[in-house]
Amino acid sequence: MSDTAVDHHPMWEKLGIDLPAHDMLLGAIPQLYQDAYLTQEGRPQGMAYFDFVVSEIHGLRIKELVDHKAAGGIVVGTFCLYVPEELIRAVGGLNVGLCAGAEWAYDEAECYVPRNTCALIKAAMGFKLGKVCPYAESADLVIGETTCDGKKKTWELLGEMVPVYVTELPQMKRPADRTLWRGEIERLVEKLEEVSGRKLEAAALKTATREVNDKRRALQRLNACRAAHPAPISGRDALLAVQVAFYDDVPRFTQMVNKIADELEQRVADGVGVVPPEAPRVLITGTPMSIPNWKIHTIVEKAGAVVVGEEQCTGSRYYEKLVDESPETLDGMLDAIADKYLDINCACFTPNTARTYDVLRLARDLHADGVIHQSLQFCATYQTEATSVDRAVKQAGYPVLRLDTDYSDEDVGQLSTRVEAFVEMLR
Ligand code: BJ8
Numbered sequence: 001m002s003d004t005a006v007d008h009h010p011m012w013e014k015l016g017i018d019l020p021a022h023d024m025l026l027g028a029i030p031q032l033y034q035d036a037y038l039t040q041e042g043r044p045q046g047m048a049y050f051d052f053v054v055s056e057i058h059g060l061r062i063k064e065l066v067d068h069k070a071a072g073g074i075v076v077g078t079f080c081l082y083v084p085e086e087l088i089r090a091v092g093g094l095n096v097g098l099c100a101g102a103e104w105a106y107d108e109a110e111c112y113v114p115r116n117t118c119a120l121i122k123a124a125m126g127f128k129l130g131k132v133c134p135y136a137e138s139a140d141l142v143i144g145e146t147t148c149d150g151k152k153k154t155w156e157l158l159g160e161m162v163p164v165y166v167t168e169l170p171q172m173k174r175p176a177d178r179t180l181w182r183g184e185i186e187r188l189v190e191k192l193e194e195v196s197g198r199k200l201e202a203a204a205l206k207t208a209t210r211e212v213n214d215k216r217r218a219l220q221r222l223n224a225c226r227a228a229h230p231a232p233i234s235g236r237d238a239l240l241a242v243q244v245a246f247y248d249d250v251p252r253f254t255q256m257v258n259k260i261a262d263e264l265e266q267r268v269a270d271g272v273g274v275v276p277p278e279a280p281r282v283l284i285t286g287t288p289m290s291i292p293n294w295k296i297h298t299i300v301e302k303a304g305a306v307v308v309g310e311e312q313c314t315g316s317r318y319y320e321k322l323v324d325e326s327p328e329t330l331d332g333m334l335d336a337i338a339d340k341y342l343d344i345n346c347a348c349f350t351p352n353t354a355r356t357y358d359v360l361r362l363a364r365d366l367h368a369d370g371v372i373h374q375s376l377q378f379c380a381t382y383q384t385e386a387t388s389v390d391r392a393v394k395q396a397g398y399p400v401l402r403l404d405t406d407y408s409d410e411d412v413g414q415l416s417t418r419v420e421a422f423v424e425m426l427r
Pocket residue numbers: 079080081082118119120121147148149150151287288313344346347348376378379380381382
């Protein structure tokens with residue numbers, strides 16, 4: 001990426017973007033970013049890369065996607081961790097996460113999905129219907145998955161607007177479910193081969209697997225530093241790194257995150273933190289926070305605590321597990337991919353006790369003083385699973401705060417009051 005200011009309007013126009021609406025949307029980001037990010041003190045210098053990425057959120061990366069397509073590659077949009085990015089890369093595709101983190105065109109979205117649909121789904125529909133997302137407009141294919149009911153039925157409607165392929169994710173993890181899932185991986189490969197016009201080759205999949213693992217390893221390094229006392233990076237900055245991982249160029253992202261990890265490891269060695277050592281440490285668990293949803297982290301950290309980890313799809317669920325790189329045959333590699341992805345612990349599975357263990361392990365390893373369980377409203381799986389997760393966390397001796405929210409600003413005052421009281425209690 002270069003930092004030369006370029007007018008991207010002609011590119012957006014060609015993609016079919018609603019320019020006035022899009023200008024309005026992009027116009028809101030700088031203030032939001034200023035309030036959530038640029039007011040922080042002592043940020044790692046390496047975060048300058050992410051400042052730049054956000055300033056060009058619909059600019060230079062979109063240009064890269066357009067150039068990639070012009071050179072014969074494909075762009076594939078996804079909404080869930082269970083879609084293996086390695087497969088997309090191995091057929092010359094670029095993967096872009098399409099989950100939206102801001103309210104947009106809800107009136108139009110509510111003509112398709114019920115009002116009481118979670119913000120993540122409603123915003124994704126709103127961004128598509130409002131024609132304000134150049135990532136969605138660049139996608140040659142969108143891959144949906146049978147996770148929650150809201151998403152499952154939304155794919156049928158989204159399929160009226162863009163080519164959608166749905167992969168069937170089982171809801172349990174028995175041997176028969178693993179067999180079903182392995183077959184689904186096979187069928188997904190066939191679809192990707194058809195859309196890309198390229199055969200999946202073992203050598204390409206091996207390279208893609210290593211590259212995506214490297215990305216996750218870099219995030220592991222960065223996040224391991226958050227166990228230090230005082231924390232060397234804010235939760236907001238760590239969250240942003242994972243949010244950007246869903247759509248940035250993989251090798252460049254890996255390099256930049258490793259640079260930040262170098263800096264953080266030095267800070268840890270020097271005992272340098274972004275907060276005073278006595279700042280309460282909070283682990284967040286629950287539904288994902290898509291860019292630019294920085295609401296809860298900002299509230300928690302403005303209340304004087306520091307977020308030291310996220311047991312979320314925009315957190316540890318994304319980077320903790322790697323695909324086994326040892327298989328040499330295509331079949332073996334696809335087995336390894338099936339195993340790794342089925343091992344993610346989302347609340348759409350039953351039972352999902354492994355997620356509770358993950359929360360407890362992270363709370364212990366990151367030296368959290370308390371846990372916040374945040375769910376998007378109307379997310380039945382996470383809101384219900386909060387009961388057993390919170391119970392186990394309390395039994396382990398951690399105070400818990402449960403928050404149900406959405407993307408609006410309306411509840412910020414009320415959430416702040418509750419979070420401030422919780423943080424005070426942790427002191
Ligand atoms: S692996 S968390 S990305 S499904 S918040 S849309 S579950 S009603 S986002 Fe998710 Fe994949 Fe699971 Fe992760 Fe439905 Fe809930 Fe909305 Fe959700």
